Amino acid sequence: xxxxxILEHAxxxxxxxxxxxxxxxxxxxxxxxxxxxALATGLAAKGVGPGDRVALLFPNCxxxxxxxxxxxSLGAVAVPxxxxxxxxxxxxxxxxxxxxxxxxxxQFWSTYQAFKDELSGQPLVIYSGPEAPQGVLPLGEVxxxxxxxxxxxxxxxxxxxxxxxxxxxxxxxxGAVMSHGN
Numbered sequence: 001x002x003x004x005x006i007l008e009h010a011x012x013x014x015x016x017x018x019x020x021x022x023x024x025x026x027x028x029x030x031x032x033x034x035x036x037x038a039l040a041t042g043l044a045a046k047g048v049g050p051g052d053r054v055a056l057l058f059p060n061c062x063x064x065x066x067x068x069x070x071x072x073s074l075g076a077v078a079v080p081x082x083x084x085x086x087x088x089x090x091x092x093x094x095x096x097x098x099x100x101x102x103x104x105x106x107q108f109w110s111t112y113q114a115f116k117d118e119l120s121g122q123p124l125v126i127y128s129g130p131e132a133p134q135g136v137l138p139l140g141e142v143x144x145x146x147x148x149x150x151x152x153x154x155x156x157x158x159x160x161x162x163x164x165x166x167x168x169x170x171x172x173x174x175g176a177v178m179s180h181g182n
Contacts, residue, residue, distance in 0.1 A: 003072050004036075016029075022062045035135070038145050039070035040108065042142035048076050048101060049153075053097050054067070054078040054103065057083060057104040059083060059092075061105065062106075067103050074152075080162045090111070093120045101123050103126040112125070157180050159179060159180050160179055162177075
């Protein structure tokens with residue numbers, strides 16, 4: 001079973017069971033899968049497809065889970081960013097991973113502002129928060145932007161799922177590619 005299929009399978013079997021809880025908000029497996037598909041559809045409408053990298057800068061939250069599964073369901077590669085690294089490490093990791101999209105939570109907006117001009121490329125920025133700053137896409141708008149459900153690409157256990165960056169204790173962080181089979 002591929003990573004994104006875990007949630008899809010659970011949504012079919014346990015649609016009304018609680019899957020995710022954050023504070024007072026909870027989602028059932030069915031609701032979570034529906035939100036994942038909406039986000040995947042919106043990302044596909046923005047041009048995200050198989051092999052593209054999508055950087056995720058979130059705390060431990062519902063949006064991270066949904067973004068992670070949406071990314072994988074498109075055959076794209078998730079690049080979770082450690083939100084505790086220094087700006088120079090963000091720059092290095094993002095430049096190294098070369099994501100087409102950077103999704104970030106509102107609490108990391110000022111962090112992003114501090115390093116964005118040092119990036120070699122300019123990924124599409126998707127913002128999770130109540131009011132998106134000028135020039136970035138609100139997450140809710142992306143979820144509502146897709147019309148046709150994207151087809152899930154043919155993936156196998158050796159297909160890349162995510163790139164996890166090491167802590168870089170003896171040098172710069174290194175990207176470790178994790179497959180769906182890992």
